[in-house]
Amino acid sequence: MSPVTRAWHRLADSVLAEFSISNSSGWCLTHLSRLGPDTRQRELAEAIGITPASLTRTLADLDRRGLVARQADQGDRRANHVRLTDAGVALAQQIEARLTALRAELLEGLPEADIALMVSMLDHIAGRIEQRRLRA
Template sequence: MQERRKRERAFAERLAPVSRSWRQLADDALSSLGISNSSGWALVHLLRLGKTVRQSELARVVGVTEPSLVRTLNLLEGAGLVARIADETDRRAKHLSLTADGEALAARIDTRLNTLRAGLLDGITDADLETTVAVLDRIAARVAESSSKP
C-alpha cells in the first residue's frame, strides 16, 4: 500500500508542472506568430469548434468567463478575423464565426500547435497515449463529480 501512495504522490506532483510547461510552450508558439495568447486560443478553438459557435460555448472551451472574452473578441473583430452574428431567437446571445483571414491565421496556429504536440509526444506509443488519455478522463470525471457535491 505504501508503494501505491508513493506512485499517487509522484503522479500528482508531476501533473500540474507538466501541464504548466506544456501550456507555456504553446503560448510561446502563439507569440512566435505575433499573436497574443488570448487571441490565439480563441481563434484556434473557433477553428476546432466549427462554422458558427455561440460566444458562451467559446468562453467555456477557452476556460474564461464571457465578460473576459469580450475584449479579445472586440480586438479580433476589429482586426477582421472574427464576425459576430446576432442570435435570431435570443437577442442577448451572439454567434461567432471566423472570417477568411481569421480561418487562415487559425489554421497556421493549429499547424504550429500540432507540430509542438507531435514533438512532445514523439516516441510515446499509441498504447501509452491511449492509457494516459483514459486515466486523465477518469480523473477529470472524478474532479467534476467532487466539484458538484455540496
C-alpha cells in the same frame, strides 16, 4: 499534472507569439476553429476557460483585425454567435499546424499504447471532476 499544464501553456504561448498575436487571441482562434462555425460566445468562453467578459474584449480585438465575426442570436438578443472569417480560418489552421507539430515533438518516442492510456486516464479524471462540479 499542474506543472505539465503550466509548461505546455508556456510552450504553446511561445508558438502563438510567432504569429504576433496574444495568447488569449490565439487560444480563442484555435478553440473557435475546433468548435465550428456556429458557436455561441458563452460556449467559447467555457471551452477556453475564461470569463465571458474577458472573451468579449478578446473578440472585439479579433473582430477589429478581421479574424472573427459576431452576430446576435435571433432567438436571444443577449447571446452572440461567433465565427471565423476566411483570414481567421487561415490563421487558426497555421496555429493548429504548429501546435500539432509541437505535440508530436513532445510525444516522440512514446509508445502509442502509453499515449492511449494517458489520454484515457486524463479523460477519466476530467469526467470525475465534471461530475463533482455538477453536484456542487
